[in-house]
Amino acid sequence: xxxxxxxxxxxxxxxxKHQVSDYEIVLDLSSGVSTAVRLGKVExxxxxxxxxxxxxxxxxxxxxxxxxxDVSKDSLDKAIESxxxxxxxxxxxxxxxxxxxxxxxxxxxDLDLYHPWDLDAQHSIDIAKACEEAALAQNEINNSEGAEVxxxxxxxxxxxxxxxxxxQNSTSHSLSCALIAQRGDEMQTAYEYTTALxxxxxxASQKVGEKAAKLAQQxxxxxxxxxxKCPVIFTSRLSGGLFSQLLGALGGARQYKKSTFLLNxxxxxxxxxxxxxxxxxxxxxxxxxxxxxRDGVLKxxxxxxxxGRVKNFVMGQYSANQLGLKTTANAGGVSNVIIEENxxxxxxxxxxxxxxxxxxxxxxxxxxxxxxxxxxxxxxxFWVENGEIQYPxxxxxxxxxxxxxxxxxxxxxxxxxxxxxxKVGSVLxxxxxxxxxx
Numbered sequence: 001x002x003x004x005x006x007x008x009x010x011x012x013x014x015x016x017k018h019q020v021s022d023y024e025i026v027l028d029l030s031s032g033v034s035t036a037v038r039l040g041k042v043e044x045x046x047x048x049x050x051x052x053x054x055x056x057x058x059x060x061x062x063x064x065x066x067x068x069x070d071v072s073k074d075s076l077d078k079a080i081e082s083x084x085x086x087x088x089x090x091x092x093x094x095x096x097x098x099x100x101x102x103x104x105x106x107x108x109x110d111l112d113l114y115h116p117w118d119l120d121a122q123h124s125i126d127i128a129k130a131c132e133e134a135a136l137a138q139n140e141i142n143n144s145e146g147a148e149v150x151x152x153x154x155x156x157x158x159x160x161x162x163x164x165x166x167x168q169n170s171t172s173h174s175l176s177c178a179l180i181a182q183r184g185d186e187m188q189t190a191y192e193y194t195t196a197l198x199x200x201x202x203x204a205s206q207k208v209g210e211k212a213a214k215l216a217q218q219x220x221x222x223x224x225x226x227x228x229k230c231p232v233i234f235t236s237r238l239s240g241g242l243f244s245q246l247l248g249a250l251g252g253a254r255q256y257k258k259s260t261f262l263l264n265x266x267x268x269x270x271x272x273x274x275x276x277x278x279x280x281x282x283x284x285x286x287x288x289x290x291x292x293x294r295d296g297v298l299k300x301x302x303x304x305x306x307x308g309r310v311k312n313f314v315m316g317q318y319s320a321n322q323l324g325l326k327t328t329a330n331a332g333g334v335s336n337v338i339i340e341e342n343x344x345x346x347x348x349x350x351x352x353x354x355x356x357x358x359x360x361x362x363x364x365x366x367x368x369x370x371x372x373x374x375x376x377x378x379x380x381x382f383w384v385e386n387g388e389i390q391y392p393x394x395x396x397x398x399x400x401x402x403x404x405x406x407x408x409x410x411x412x413x414x415x416x417x418x419x420x421x422x423k424v425g426s427v428l429x430x431x432x433x434x435x436x437x438x
Contacts, residue, residue: 030154035124038146095321105298114169115198134209145178181216190216225436231357240422252319261373281335288421294332346415
């Protein structure tokens with residue numbers, strides 16, 4: 001029996017003396033190494049070992065929560081006692097409670113998410129140095145903010161009073177590089193990264209460094225733009241953020257609190273009719289895939305938006321109870337969402353099709369209002385005319401309303417960024433307001 005399962009059995013025994021009506025237990029154990037190098041010197045080398053215990057207890061419709069990073073018997077007992085004490089002093093909440101037993105993940109599939117990497121300190125240093133060296137060897141790259149390598153592995157266990165005890169192992173490995181390019185008095189920064197469940201699927205360190213350098217070089221010579229309205233392309237590195245806002249607006253908590261620009265939007269058109277947005281949680285060896293949600297409910301294939309029309313809100317059990325609906329197994333968020341493309345090509349072909357407008361490659365600030373849908377963020381990118389990039393641009397603000405932006409999507413490309421939980425290519429929007437020089 002694994003150490004987490006032993007700890008779980010101990011916690012269940014301790015819970016019995018409190019006569020709770022229901023309980024949930026979450027245990028996590030993770031370990032890893034991370035190394036940061038800057039200008040050829042090691043800045044940090046860290047080994048990580050973390051563990052946590054969380055418990056929810058229910059006395060009827062009263063709920064208490066407590067957590068601990070110590071999983072000794074005494075600490076577990078204290079955490080459980082604290083949760084029970086909290087529950088006894090809280091108000092009844094008619095929407096509290098476990099998900100139905102028939103929805104539980106008793107037969108969760110193995111998604112092949114566990115690929116540990118035997119990464120020792122020297123190897124991690126060598127990888128980071130090689131990445132940075134490749135970047136610094138490029139023209140006009142005269143400084144670095146560093147390269148970093150990390151590797152983590154972990155086990156998560158969920159148990160509840162429905163008799164469910166399930167655990168899943170996973171890994172995550174990454175390499176990143178941040179650089180400064182300079183031409184005269186002008187300096188520009190850029191960042192590139194690779195991430196994977198399996199270290200064998202990471203991009204080569206030299207390639208990551210060269211990509212980071214190219215991104216920084218391309219930003220040199222940036223100009224401003226006059227204020228105007230024009231088409232805008234979000235590259236695949238950024239476009240997932242648009243659909244993250246859409247999913248947030250469809251979130252159950254936002255719906256029952258009535259704090260969303262897509263309130264009561266089931267069966268309403270929110271995207272062009274040729275676009276769909278589906279959750280594909282059981283994809284094997286895929287970043288973002290997950291078999292169970294935070295309520296212990298088995299995930300499922302489903303559309304949130306199909307042919308432009310909202311099919312489901314994004315709900316865990318509590319928000320589903322609030323709305324009088326069935327959980328969509330999204331307590332803790334969505335897992336491996338795919339936006340199906342409607343354009344035969346990637347960024348280059350989309351630029352040609354746009355003919356004239358703005359390509360956004362970086363965004364700054366948090367100017368997005370999930371209640372009204374108002375969107376305003378600082379941006380960097382490239383100006384396009386005659387279907388070709390003319391020059392880099394900076395010092396811009398792009399603005400619109402998310403309702404209009406989502407309905408105004410003309411094209412979704414096939415250049416999908418697989419490093420994200422939301423898998424989508426570059427996105428062309430018919431029109432946004434660009435605030436530049438007055």
